Amino acid sequence: MSAQKIHVDSYERNWMIISxxxxxxxALAVSVAAFGLGIQVPAPEQRVDPRTVATxxxxxxxxxxxxxxxxxxxxxxxxxxxxxxxxxxxKEITIPVGSKVTFYVTSPDxxxxxxxxxxxxNFMVLPGQVxxxxxxxSKAGTYNFICTxxxxxxxxxxxxxxxxx
Amino acid sequence: xxxxxxxxxxxxxxxxxxLVAILALALGSxxxxxxxxxxxxxxxxxxxxxxxxxxxxxxxxxxxxxALVWTTFFIMGFLTFNVVFGLKRPLKNMLLAKVGFxxxxxxxxxxxxxxxxxxxxxxxxxxxxxxxxxxxxxxxxLVVVGSWVEGWGMFMTYTAWxxxxxxERTPFIAFASLVTALLxxxxxxxxxxxxxxxLLPWSLGLIDxxxxxxxxxxxxxxxxxxxxxxxxxxxxxxxxxxxKQAGGGKMFSDSLARLSFWMFLVLSxxxxxxxxxxxxxxxxxxxxxHSMLTFGVFFPSMMTAFxxxxxxxxxxxxxxxxxxxxxxxxxxWNDPSVASQLLAGILFFFGGIGGLTNASYNVNLVLHNxxxxxxxxxxxxxxxxxxxxxxxxxxxVPYLTGRKLWxxxxxxxxxxxxxxxxxxxxxxxxxxxxxxxxxxVPLNLAPYVPEEWNSRLFQVGLGGAILFISGTIYLVVxxxxxxxxxxxxxxxxxxxxxxxxxxxATPAWLDxxxxxxxxxxxxxxxxxxxxxxxxxxxxxxxxxxxxxx
Amino acid sequence: MANKKGNDEEFHPTGTVVVLVIxxxxxxxxxxxxxxxxxxxxxxx
Numbered sequence: 001m002s003a004q005k006i007h008v009d010s011y012e013r014n015w016m017i018i019s020x021x022x023x024x025x026x027a028l029a030v031s032v033a034a035f036g037l038g039i040q041v042p043a044p045e046q047r048v049d050p051r052t053v054a055t056x057x058x059x060x061x062x063x064x065x066x067x068x069x070x071x072x073x074x075x076x077x078x079x080x081x082x083x084x085x086x087x088x089x090x091k092e093i094t095i096p097v098g099s100k101v102t103f104y105v106t107s108p109d110x111x112x113x114x115x116x117x118x119x120x121x122n123f124m125v126l127p128g129q130v131x132x133x134x135x136x137x138s139k140a141g142t143y144n145f146i147c148t149x150x151x152x153x154x155x156x157x158x159x160x161x162x163x164x165x
Numbered sequence: 166x167x168x169x170x171x172x173x174x175x176x177x178x179x180x181x182x183x184l185v186a187i188l189a190l191a192l193g194s195x196x197x198x199x200x201x202x203x204x205x206x207x208x209x210x211x212x213x214x215x216x217x218x219x220x221x222x223x224x225x226x227x228x229x230x231x232a233l234v235w236t237t238f239f240i241m242g243f244l245t246f247n248v249v250f251g252l253k254r255p256l257k258n259m260l261l262a263k264v265g266f267x268x269x270x271x272x273x274x275x276x277x278x279x280x281x282x283x284x285x286x287x288x289x290x291x292x293x294x295x296x297x298x299x300x301x302x303x304x305x306x307l308v309v310v311g312s313w314v315e316g317w318g319m320f321m322t323y324t325a326w327x328x329x330x331x332x333e334r335t336p337f338i339a340f341a342s343l344v345t346a347l348l349x350x351x352x353x354x355x356x357x358x359x360x361x362x363x364l365l366p367w368s369l370g371l372i373d374x375x376x377x378x379x380x381x382x383x384x385x386x387x388x389x390x391x392x393x394x395x396x397x398x399x400x401x402x403x404x405x406x407x408x409k410q411a412g413g414g415k416m417f418s419d420s421l422a423r424l425s426f427w428m429f430l431v432l433s434x435x436x437x438x439x440x441x442x443x444x445x446x447x448x449x450x451x452x453x454x455h456s457m458l459t460f461g462v463f464f465p466s467m468m469t470a471f472x473x474x475x476x477x478x479x480x481x482x483x484x485x486x487x488x489x490x491x492x493x494x495x496x497x498w499n500d501p502s503v504a505s506q507l508l509a510g511i512l513f514f515f516g517g518i519g520g521l522t523n524a525s526y527n528v529n530l531v532l533h534n535x536x537x538x539x540x541x542x543x544x545x546x547x548x549x550x551x552x553x554x555x556x557x558x559x560x561x562v563p564y565l566t567g568r569k570l571w572x573x574x575x576x577x578x579x580x581x582x583x584x585x586x587x588x589x590x591x592x593x594x595x596x597x598x599x600x601x602x603x604x605x606v607p608l609n610l611a612p613y614v615p616e617e618w619n620s621r622l623f624q625v626g627l628g629g630a631i632l633f634i635s636g637t638i639y640l641v642v643x644x645x646x647x648x649x650x651x652x653x654x655x656x657x658x659x660x661x662x663x664x665x666x667x668x669x670a671t672p673a674w675l676d677x678x679x680x681x682x683x684x685x686x687x688x689x690x691x692x693x694x695x696x697x698x699x700x701x702x703x704x705x706x707x708x709x710x711x712x713x714x
Numbered sequence: 715m716a717n718k719k720g721n722d723e724e725f726h727p728t729g730t731v732v733v734l735v736i737x738x739x740x741x742x743x744x745x746x747x748x749x750x751x752x753x754x755x756x757x758x759x
Contacts, residue, residue: 019467038757148534152713474726
């Protein structure tokens with residue numbers, strides 16, 4: 001009794017085509033950045049027990065800090081914690097210009113964030129999970145890393161720094 | 166004028182929703198500017214002690230009352246109105262609606278007590294292992310379940326109407342409201358499961374720990390469609406009411422409007438991972454797939470933009486509007502309801518841009534949890550939605566109470582002041598975010614703030630102050646309206662824009678529920694099923710609770 | 715191509731096109747600016 005096809009005004013049809021093309025272009029652009037340029041979001045790394053991750057001697061986060069893997073390549077084990085005093089351990093790491101650092105960050109208490117200013121390192125830190133991203137520091141300077149998720153009253157003072165010399 | 170008379174009982178019920186909503190907005194919005202002032206270095210919390218302990222308690226009040234309570238109550242009231250007025254029939258079961266409403270009210274009170282006692286300073290995202298008092302979780306559950314009960318009442322009313330009107334197209338405002346209510350039923354399953362299987366037993370001491378990643382996944386199952394639950398009622402008004410109010414416009418395309426609502430139902434839930442792009446423990450491929458579907462759900466919003474603007478233009482041209490853009494001046498800007506919604510719509514263009522940017526997979530690395538995010542959602546939920554709801558209240562409250570809108574000129578001023586304040590506030594928040602400023606931090610006190618942020622931080626406070634003025638004007642106008650001695654001569658006309666096409670020309674498949682509902686569930690199963698199965702299989706309830714506020 | 719019979723008169727939403735073209739240009743400009751920030755900061759693998 002009625003039409004099965006939608007009546008679409010020609011102007012609106014063109015608009016829908018433009019919208020579709022635009023979204024496809026954006027999708028391609030993020031794909032190029034992700035799969036071509038290696039700008040990726042965090043992947044599953046490992047599960048840990050938040051109750052023991054900071055104290056178990058077998059856990060790298062019982063002795064957080066920088067480990068040199070090979071010349072200019074580092075692993076940084078960082079503990080983000082609200083208890084007792086909203087801080088990152090270690091608070092500072094110092095590396096030479098051109099270093100490639102893989103950050104492994106976890107929390108023994110509540111959720112935190114980890115964002116290194118002026119870099120693409122910006123991710124959530126969850127108790128029970130390890131967040132991992134790799135950043136190459138090609139310019140000298142002090143790069144603050146700051147907490148970006150509400151973690152209690154000291155959230156706003158929780159920060160540290162990567163010092164690139 | 167000969168419009169359907171909504172029965173008094175229904176009017177009272179709808180009015181009660183709007184009343185609770187506005188009370189929540191009033192208290193919640195009082196705290197909004199206090200957050201903004203902290204950024205600028207003006208600390209008012211020192212004067213609020215011992216009543217309010219901290220910035221974060223205030224931020225929790227602001228987020229819960231404005232983002233959750235104001236919206237949910239206004240929406241349930243407005244949807245109920247649309248169903249009753251659209252279908253021209255009373256609610257099938259008034260008792261059910263009342264039960265739902267009172268469950269929601271009790272829920273708000275139950276959640277408010279621990280918040281006000283500083284026992285639930287967990288912000289409106291309540292991410293565990295931050296552990297609130299159990300009453301907070303019970304309260305949230307009651308609000309959600311109450312809204313389900315009200316939704317069931319709407320569906321029963323529709324079923325009864327359908328029996329009485331077998332071959333008719335569902336009137337648009339009722340159709341779109343039912344889709345919105347259904348979307349809410351589906352998507353709130355996430356947060357219901359989160360609270361009932363983890364947070365509530367944990368806060369009661371029945372289990373020792375929670376799985377924070379699984380909790381986030383449940384939360385964002387609800388959290389993104391929540392955005393559409395807020396937005397769709399505003400869209401209903403923009404599609405079907407605003408064109409009429411703004412100058413006799415007609416709905417440019419009834420079919421495409423309906424199609425876009427179905428697309429929102431199908432697409433707005435299985436995209437929640439776009440809030441978890443930078444979470445550990447979720448494979449990038451799932452995040453990428455969700456990002457592609459997020460681009461998909463942007464599409465019906467683009468359709469909405471066209472249909473709404475074209476519907477407005479049609480009316481403006483009929484009233485002598487000329488030129489490429491000059492016709493916009495012919496819209497009925499003197500009507501506060503129109504001005505509010507047009508200004509809300511203008512800022513929503515920018516809200517859409519920010520939203521698409523956030524949703525663009527790895528682009529989120531630049532923006533995640535920066536001040537850009539609250540900058541963005543103050544354009545969407547706090548302007549596109551809130552200023553539109555304010556605009557709707559400018560005709561709906563006089564309609565429900567029979568009292569004249571007090572000083573329409575002040576109501577119009579209110580909308581413009583909001584617009585200006587929000588531009589200043591939101592623009593500076595976006596810029597701060599791009600400079601690297603985090604969200605949820607009283608930035609004036611943060612030790613890492615560089616000099617270059619200061620001028621923007623001042624603008625955040627300035628914007629907040631202007632918004633505070635606008636909010637105050639709104640409350641005065643509403644108070645003076647509901648106590649106005651001047652009554653409307655005859656019932657306020659409900660603005661309904663008719664469709665340019667004969668409604669019967671809308672294809673029947675756009676009025677059939679089953680395929681869309683099954684499609685929606687199937688897509689959720691495909692997009693969420695494998696990952697949820699994986700997370701639940703590996704569940705580790707190892708995180709004890711913390712009270713670190 | 716278009717079936718204009720459905721409309722009750724000849725109405726071409728030319729103003730709408732202008733509004734939306736402005737919108738799309740703004741969208742592309744802002745999106746591309748932030749995308750370039752991302753690309754400029756380099757890989758994460």
